[in-house]
Amino acid sequence: MTEAVEYDVVVLGAGPTGENMADRLRAGGLSTAVVESELVGGECSYWACMPSKALLRPVIARAEARRVPGLRQAAEGPLDTDAVLAHRDEYASHWKDGGQVSWLDSTGARFYRGRGRLHGPRKVVVDGPEGEHHVLTARHAVAVCTGSRAVLPDLPGLAGAKAWTSREATSAHAVPGRLAVVGGGVVGVEMATAWQALGSRVTLLVRGDGLLPRMEPFVGEYVADALTAAGAEVRRNTSVASVERPDTGGPVTLVLENGERIEADEVLFATGRAPRTEDVGLESVGLRPGSWLPVDDSCRVEGSEWLYGVGDVNHRALLTHQGKYQARIAAAAIVARAQGVPLLETDRWGAHTATADHAAVPQVVFTDPEAAAVGLSLAEAETAGHRVRAVDYDISSVAGASLYGDGYRGRARMIVDLDREILLGVTLVGPGVGELLHSATVAVVGEVPSERLWHAGPAYPTISEVWLRLLETYRR
Known part of the structure; x- marks a missing residue:
C-alpha cells in the first residue's frame, strides 16, 4: 500500500530532539509528521541517559552514605x-515505547514507524515494518533529528569480538567478572564507575594522560583517584593494538601496543560517536551519506532553504539537553519562516539563534565525585584570545560540604573575562556539584557581571556558598 500525504514539516527521528521539534512545531500551528525506525524516545531513553543514571544513582548514593557518620555502617556491604x-x-x-508513542500522539503530530529516507527536496519516503510505503511531502521543512551512534575503532579482531558499546554497557543483564573499558571520556568513566560498584573488576585503558580530557585537567584527576580507591585499575597512555576472542565465546584478550595482553570477560569501547545519517537519503539532496550536517545558528543546513539538522547530527553539542534546546530554536525558526516573519539574524540571544551551543554548553558527569562544567575551560579561553583569570576554591572548605560527611573532596574554578568582568566558564568537581551547575549556566549565559553576582548571597550552609568564596578570592 502506498500513501502520499503532505505536511508542513516532516521530522526524521523521534528521540528527545525530534519529540521536542514535534511539540513546538504543533504549538506553532504547523502540521507535523514524525518518522522513527527504532523506539520513540531514542538513545537517551533506552541506551544512554536514563538507564545509565539508573545504574549510577545507587552507586553514588551509597558512596555518599558511607561518608556520613551514623549512616556509614548501614551502607556497608554490596549493592543488591x-x-x-x-x-x-x-x-x-x-x-x-508505548508511553512515548502516546505522548507523541498527544502533541497532535502524526507518527510513522519505519525507515524514513529523503527522496529529493522536501520529500521523505517511509517503508513501514509491514510493507507500508508512505510518501511524505513537506511544505516548509524537513528536520533530520536521527542522532548519533557509537563508533568502534578499526582494530584487528574487533569485528568478531562481540565488544560492548554504550548500548550493551547500559542494558547488560549480568555483571561481568572482569570488564575492560577502553576510553576515558564520559561514557568510559561513568560505566567504569557503575560496573565496578556492581561487582566487576574494572580496568580502564586511556590513550592520553588523563580522564575527561574535555574538562579542566584537575577534574580527571579527582575521578581517577576515586576509581582507583574503589578498586578499578586506571592505566594512562595505553593503546590497544588488537583484540582476540575465540569463535566459541569465552574471555576476550586485548593486545596492547607494547605487546602486553589483558584478559577480560567483556570489553567496552567508548571511543567516539558518528552521526546516524548514513541511510537517510542525503545523497538525494547533494550531501554525503554518513556526514555531520553543517548548520547555521537556526539549525538550517548550510546552503538549503528547507533542510534542518538538529541535535547530534550537526556535531555542535552531543548532549540530550542541547538537542532539546536546538529543537526549540529550530522549531521557532521554522514557524517564523512559514509565517513570513523576518528573523533577527543579528540577535545573538534571540528566539531563533542557538548561541548557547557556542558559549555555554552545560554537562554533568555522574561519577563519584560528580563533575560539572559549563562554558570555556582555561585553555579554551586562552586559545580563543580572551584575557582571563582562573579563580579556584577548595569546596571542602565551604561549611555546607561538612553536611556531606567526612572526607569531602572537591574543587571549583571560574574563568573570568578581565575585560568584560563576566564569567566565561565554570567547572566543579565533588559530591553534589551537579545541582550547582544550573546557577553557573545562568551566570555564563546571562553574562552576569561579577559585581552583580556579588549581591546574590548563597544560602547557608549549602555548598552553593562556594560562589561567594570564589568571588571573594577574585576580589582580593
Whole structure:
C-alpha cells in the first residue's frame, strides 16, 4: 500500500530532539509528521541517559552514605545487583515505547514507524515494518533529528569480538567478572564507575594522560583517584593494538601496543560517536551519506532553504539537553519562516539563534565525585584570545560540604573575562556539584557581571556558598 500525504514539516527521528521539534512545531500551528525506525524516545531513553543514571544513582548514593557518620555502617556491604538492574529496566521502560508513542500522539503530530529516507527536496519516503510505503511531502521543512551512534575503532579482531558499546554497557543483564573499558571520556568513566560498584573488576585503558580530557585537567584527576580507591585499575597512555576472542565465546584478550595482553570477560569501547545519517537519503539532496550536517545558528543546513539538522547530527553539542534546546530554536525558526516573519539574524540571544551551543554548553558527569562544567575551560579561553583569570576554591572548605560527611573532596574554578568582568566558564568537581551547575549556566549565559553576582548571597550552609568564596578570592 502506498500513501502520499503532505505536511508542513516532516521530522526524521523521534528521540528527545525530534519529540521536542514535534511539540513546538504543533504549538506553532504547523502540521507535523514524525518518522522513527527504532523506539520513540531514542538513545537517551533506552541506551544512554536514563538507564545509565539508573545504574549510577545507587552507586553514588551509597558512596555518599558511607561518608556520613551514623549512616556509614548501614551502607556497608554490596549493592543488591538484581534490584539495581530491575530498577534500570523499569527506568528504560523495559525497552518498550508505548508511553512515548502516546505522548507523541498527544502533541497532535502524526507518527510513522519505519525507515524514513529523503527522496529529493522536501520529500521523505517511509517503508513501514509491514510493507507500508508512505510518501511524505513537506511544505516548509524537513528536520533530520536521527542522532548519533557509537563508533568502534578499526582494530584487528574487533569485528568478531562481540565488544560492548554504550548500548550493551547500559542494558547488560549480568555483571561481568572482569570488564575492560577502553576510553576515558564520559561514557568510559561513568560505566567504569557503575560496573565496578556492581561487582566487576574494572580496568580502564586511556590513550592520553588523563580522564575527561574535555574538562579542566584537575577534574580527571579527582575521578581517577576515586576509581582507583574503589578498586578499578586506571592505566594512562595505553593503546590497544588488537583484540582476540575465540569463535566459541569465552574471555576476550586485548593486545596492547607494547605487546602486553589483558584478559577480560567483556570489553567496552567508548571511543567516539558518528552521526546516524548514513541511510537517510542525503545523497538525494547533494550531501554525503554518513556526514555531520553543517548548520547555521537556526539549525538550517548550510546552503538549503528547507533542510534542518538538529541535535547530534550537526556535531555542535552531543548532549540530550542541547538537542532539546536546538529543537526549540529550530522549531521557532521554522514557524517564523512559514509565517513570513523576518528573523533577527543579528540577535545573538534571540528566539531563533542557538548561541548557547557556542558559549555555554552545560554537562554533568555522574561519577563519584560528580563533575560539572559549563562554558570555556582555561585553555579554551586562552586559545580563543580572551584575557582571563582562573579563580579556584577548595569546596571542602565551604561549611555546607561538612553536611556531606567526612572526607569531602572537591574543587571549583571560574574563568573570568578581565575585560568584560563576566564569567566565561565554570567547572566543579565533588559530591553534589551537579545541582550547582544550573546557577553557573545562568551566570555564563546571562553574562552576569561579577559585581552583580556579588549581591546574590548563597544560602547557608549549602555548598552553593562556594560562589561567594570564589568571588571573594577574585576580589582580593
